[in-house]
Amino acid sequence: xxxxxxxxxxxxxxxxxxxxxxxxxxxxxxxxxxxxxxxxxxxxxxxxxxxxxxxxxxxxxxxxxxxxxxxxxxxxxxxxxxxxxxxxxxxxxxxxxxxxxxxxxxxxxxxxxxxxxxxxxxxxxxxxxxxxxxxxxxxxxxxxxxxxxxxxxxxxxxxxxxxxxxxxxx
Amino acid sequence: xxxxxxxxxxxxxxxxxxxxxxxxxxxxxxxxxxxxxxxxxxxxxxxxxxxxxxxxxxxxxxxxxxxxxxxxxxxxxxxxxxxxxxxxxxxxxxxxxxxxxxxxxxxxxxxxxxxxxx
Numbered sequence: 001x002x003x004x005x006x007x008x009x010x011x012x013x014x015x016x017x018x019x020x021x022x023x024x025x026x027x028x029x030x031x032x033x034x035x036x037x038x039x040x041x042x043x044x045x046x047x048x049x050x051x052x053x054x055x056x057x058x059x060x061x062x063x064x065x066x067x068x069x070x071x072x073x074x075x076x077x078x079x080x081x082x083x084x085x086x087x088x089x090x091x092x093x094x095x096x097x098x099x100x101x102x103x104x105x106x107x108x109x110x111x112x113x114x115x116x117x118x119x120x121x122x123x124x125x126x127x128x129x130x131x132x133x134x135x136x137x138x139x140x141x142x143x144x145x146x147x148x149x150x151x152x153x154x155x156x157x158x159x160x161x162x163x164x165x166x167x168x169x170x
Numbered sequence: 171x172x173x174x175x176x177x178x179x180x181x182x183x184x185x186x187x188x189x190x191x192x193x194x195x196x197x198x199x200x201x202x203x204x205x206x207x208x209x210x211x212x213x214x215x216x217x218x219x220x221x222x223x224x225x226x227x228x229x230x231x232x233x234x235x236x237x238x239x240x241x242x243x244x245x246x247x248x249x250x251x252x253x254x255x256x257x258x259x260x261x262x263x264x265x266x267x268x269x270x271x272x273x274x275x276x277x278x279x280x281x282x283x284x285x286x287x288x
Contacts (some may be wrong), residue, residue, distance in 0.1 A: 002176065006179050006183075009183065043179075046175060052248070052249070055245075055248065056245050059241060059244070059245060060238070060241055060242060060245055063241065064237060064238040064241040064242075065238055067234055067237070067238075068231075068234040068235055068237075068238050071226065071230045071231050071234040072231060074225070074226040074230070075225065075226055075228060075230070075231050076225075131252070133248060133249055133252045134249075134252050134253055136249050137249030137250065137252055137253035137257075138253065138256075140246075140249050141249070141250070141253065141257055141260070141261055141264060145264065148246070148264070148268065149264070149267060149268060149271075151242075151246065151268075152243075152246075152267075152268045152269075152271040152272050153271055155239050155242055155243060155271075155272055155275070156271055156272060156274060156275040158235075158239050159236065159239050159272075159275035159276070159278070159279055160275060160278065162232065162235040162236065162239070163232065163236075163278075163279050163282055163284040166228055166231060166232045166235075166284075167232075167282065167283075167284065
């Protein structure tokens with residue numbers, strides 16, 4: 001009962017933040033609203049017993065990527081863009097598309113409700129025996145060892161790429 | 171509902187509701203008489219020279235993106251940290267390889283002057 005209430009609170013935060021993100025004319029305001037939306041997603045992760053993902057969401061998305069977004073917004077001067085009319089006359093078409101896609105999703109979720117059944121007993125037993133982060137650690141250091149090591153190479157590529165591309169502009 | 175989080179969620183809900191209700195109530199009650207003078211810097215404050223939304227230097231961007239990358243690295247250290255005892259020297263070797271590859275990038279960025287603020 002109570003977790004349903006909190007699910008809807010977090011879902012409201014996600015959807016409300018998302019709507020505010022796309023409707024604000026100031027890019028900085030949009031970014032702040034996106035932070036609210038991401039906080040809601042973090043809350044949903046916590047409701048799903050995914051504590052590690054919750055920490056990743058807070059530390060990485062809200063702490064890191066949103067700071068990057070804000071710096072990018074400040075880097076490219078959006079003052080002229082903010083003064084211009086941003087919403088063209090096709091918003092009703094976009095709204096119609098959203099309604100159609102939403103109805104489709106609702107229809108398929110109603111039709112295939114049985115496919116969404118998870119195994120709550122197994123999940124609860126697994127999380128009771130050990131924490132979420134421990135479970136991720138076990139998977140990461142046994143089954144997904146190579147992807148884990150390759151992730152560092154991927155991050156190295158990101159370091160090199162960002163420095164090379166930004167250095168040219170200094 | 172995950173165990174132990176109920177109190178935190180309720181605390182969070184109250185913490186969000188309190189300032190929201192306070193600000194809304196204040197907005198309803200107080201008289202509203204805005205003027206240009208009220209927005210100016212008061213007494214010893216320095217008058218604004220230009221708009222605060224100017225262009226920032228690209229160095230902020232480099233620092234921010236390097237921060238995000240090493241943030242991801244830090245996140246990967248957490249699973250290792252909680253399973254440190256169980257994994258033993260195997261885990262230490264794995265994390266050393268992981269860190270060594272990233273430290274190459276760190277040293278390279280440093281040598282390249284990406285962290286310089288001049």
